[in-house]
Amino acid sequence: MTVSALPSAPLHRRLFAMLYDALLLLAILFIASAIPLIFTGGEAIEGHNLLLTGYFLLICFGFFGGFWTHGGQTLGMRAWRLQLIRDNAGALDWLAALLRFLSGLPGWLVLMLGLAVYFNPQIQLPGILRWLQNLPHGSIVLIGLLWLGFDNWPNGWRERITHTRVILLPKDRG
Template structure:
């Protein structure tokens, strides 16, 4: 959960920057609920954020702090397609009030819903180099 918090704070900063870059195109005004482009834009930015880290080393800043990597079940780097599937499944997990994350407690392999759906998982990395 600490890794999720680390990543959330970094993502929040990225989303603030992404919003600041987009505001001039909206005359500096706040976005309204009728502007569907804005939440879609933030979702794409969020996916690119996680997807890039997952496909380039398997670690976000939060995962790196805790020596955890996102890999396929056979411990290989994930592709952009798997990153997209994992991202969408993680969104589903959050939309179901976090039940996809709580699932780890009862799963025999300690996998979340998005681990199962994307056939990826979190692996603890050793500190040895």
């Protein structure tokens, strides 16, 4: 059986792989957050710093892009026997990885926003997002989870945009 003929990965496996990868990425971001402190003499950096946000996004893209372009599997995907392939069964290049990363950001941003509001109800959201504070706090988290679920559904819009597919690899018969 060719790789392109393998079935699409089920949603529950994708979500567990995302959780696994999120824990790994959190550890990497924790370590990476020490580097900017060198330039500030150990002083905390204001939360609305665009340069710092860009730095962390670059770290996240490097994590996912590096794995996707070198074998099509993050560590979480490897643990759950998932692989990201192109529709033509070729390897992902950095441009396709960037497009996949950027098209996945909205779901993660909604989820993170929901978690921030859920755990800190007094948080002041900027301008257009302020109306979200009137919603029940858990509903934003639910919206983010649903968005991620539909975003990672087989043949979802992100997979159509990037011409990729996450497949379920067979168990080793060894």
